[in-house]
Amino acid sequence: MKGCRSCKAWQSREEFLAREDPATNGQKVQMGVCRRYAPHPATGGETTDGKPAEAQWPSVPSDAWCGEWEPNIH
Secondary structure, eight states: SSSGBBBBEEEEEEEEEEEGGGGSOOOEEEEEEOOSSSOOEEESOOOSSOBBEEEEEEEEETTOOOOOOOOOOO
């Protein structure tokens, strides 16, 4: 089943949510990062003191999905 957990661009983290994950038949939902595109600034591009914002990969749950899913063949 398509979902971030089975996408080649998704990297898991050690956080688990309480709801069930339909993409993996009963496993808990895990948080991870999507590495499909380059990281983006966490804010509007700079912090309140004018310094550049730190770029981050988007954080997504394992049961999310998008139109660019590609299977993880590992």
